[in-house]
Amino acid sequence: MFLKNIISKYNLTQILLLVTALLIPLEKTSMRIILGIITLVVLITGKYTAFSNKKSWIKLSLTLLWIIPFIQLIILIILNGSWENWEEPLIIKLSLLLFPIFIFLGFELKKDFIYELIRVFLIGCCISVSICLLYALYNFLDTNNTTHFFYRELSYFHHPSYFSMYLNFAIGILYLNIISPYYQFEKKWSWTLIIAFTLFIVLASSRTGWISNFLINSTFIIILIKKQFFTKKHLLIGFAIIALLVTIVNVSPSLKIRFDEMINNTVYANQQSNSTSSTSTRKKAWESSTVLIKQNWLFGLGTGLGKNELNKIYDLKGYDSLKEDNTNTHNQYLQYLLDHGIIGLSFLVFFTIIMLFISFNDKYYLYTLFLIIMIINFMTESILETQSGIVFFAFFNTLFFYNWIDKKHKVI
Template identity: 30%
Template sequence: PFFQKSIGLLIILWISVWMLEGNLKDKFNMLVKNQVFFWALSSVFWVQLIGLFLSIDLNNGWFQIEKKLSLFIFPFIFASVSFSKQDFIKILNAFCYGALIAGVLCIIRSLALYSSSGDPNLFFYKSFSYFMHPSYFGMYINTACLVLLVKIHESFSNGASNQKKAGSILLLCFALILIILTNSKAAILTLGIVLILYFVKILLFDKKGIAFLIFSISIIIIFLSLVFFFPKPVDRISIAYESLKNKDNTKSTDDSNGTRLRLMIWEEALDLIKEKPFLGYGTGSSKSILTEKYKQKGMSFAEKGKYNAHNQFLQSGIENGMFGIITLLVLILIPFFIAIKYKNFIALGIPILIGVNFLFESMLGLQSGIIYTGFFLSLITFALKNNPMFSSTK
């Protein structure tokens, strides 16, 4: 979650190290071996690049290409190298602990601000999530939850010490609290899905994991208790529920309501896709096209904020038509099915996290989403595919 502004320099440094390591011939041979998956995972970038020919806003179009360049770089690098199981675990652990440290810093900052203002809202949503938008931070913390959940399961299976079990359980409980503090509906929903899927996995395939099964049920109960204990998430979920229940009346109500506004935006985005379903309006055109649509429909709040589609599939559909949507599905489904093949639940959970978040946010509009998506989906695909040892992982 740190060093968002320096991510470009870090990627350049990473590429430099990759080149200075040598063995370029071996790396090229491995890239050729993995070329089908490389082209498939980087197809989002290529469709965006081709979409520039249709763009009505080339300045923004080239800016989008610059931001999404990592969707080419990550598949390229990962397709050319082999990762051991230990390397894979180290990367996941580093990300997990980094996200939790960011959460600690957010709490410290909120406490410091609260001591002078006394405003409890400082502990929730944008006021709490200092490093990035709460939806993205929630996705990062959900990844940490995924890693910790598998770590705890392994500690039960391997007979680890009670101290290690307790440490991981405490970290997971802390991560659950962070999810609540982000106050992100998408993060809460996604975590619920992941917890239930893992519970079902244990129920169906781990007949000896009775202790962990009881633990999983306890975690689900704790999570639900936290959701309803904190008033902010409950309020947002209640408002979202009412908006969905009255979705047929969205046009007659205040468009500043988050969920209601999102439903209205989705409706307009779908109308735009229907007008140009095959090729779309061109890369970088969605902002100006949507803003004009908001103006026509009297959606002043969305027009003033120049809101994107708040759904990556719709966003890509507007800019690149069905080809944009298909490449997104390819990007998610390839690592998803590879994770199923190698029975790796962490690798399976990450595409699920990304896919669900794509439904509620245009995740490839900001570096926080682009880097996470490109890095982890490429890592999952090629780390598992290039190393048969992963076939025995959790």
């Protein structure tokens, strides 16, 4: 019945986008196939009259996040006569071009469809978490090793940092659903999923995920208390959950090591030139990136070339493990500044930081929530350098930016 309603209600492009929303938390390798199919469908069925609307061109400004690196690439090819090392990063970032065009030409983006996409995304998160836990349980029963319930061994489909990012966004959506039930999830299910996703994030051991989760939970709990959504029973349950989380961290050697490592390496990273912890790795990557940015701040080094130059800096500084792993900047803003200079960075800042303030001022709270999560993760990961990050950002950022422009279809 559910599938029948979907097929009768939406066109083919919309159905494929619903499939995309479902698969984002589940399966990244199939995304290129889905994008290829959507491209063919939009080329054949696209509403090209949309180009005549002046407002539509404002929407397409999103594609500048891909077009600027592409123009830079063409210039570098002309100057250097080589395509080597540039094509793969640009292909990975195709989602920044394709999703804005798909939605622009495919259909009128109405709030009911955005809510449907979000519901499907939440379902995808539920399925993904369930599969990860079942797979971890299967491995535990086979090996009697509890490490299968933590970090990369638990997060089967994506790196824990990226999967935690998805789940934190889902948690924020569920809190908004408790305040205003637009997503057709009962409150008891919203609370159940918030608790389940939070526990999974703790086990996944992504420190950026932990920070985001703490900020989201604490902020929304304060809002709910002010709006008198909480009873004494809810508060007791909340304290019990906090006590459970603290206990899990303290009794689990893996989680305790991750937490202690975060504190120690933040303070002492510079004293350990060959430390391989993720916190010290980031500090060294940021420091090395800054050296190159000072020399190439206006136009950047170009797509794909930054890594080669970073490896040279790592070699000079004795950061052997970073060189061996071909480590990127681990900060999306530094990455854009390194690759595309101040011009490229300005567009990324506009579509994230500036739009954060604008969306909050205009009370587009779902958009605001999404941007807060993206900005936090941009600070510690080069999110737009991987398919797991680029598809998530391009997909939802397009939805919310277009919705912000189309005031009549406003979502919360």
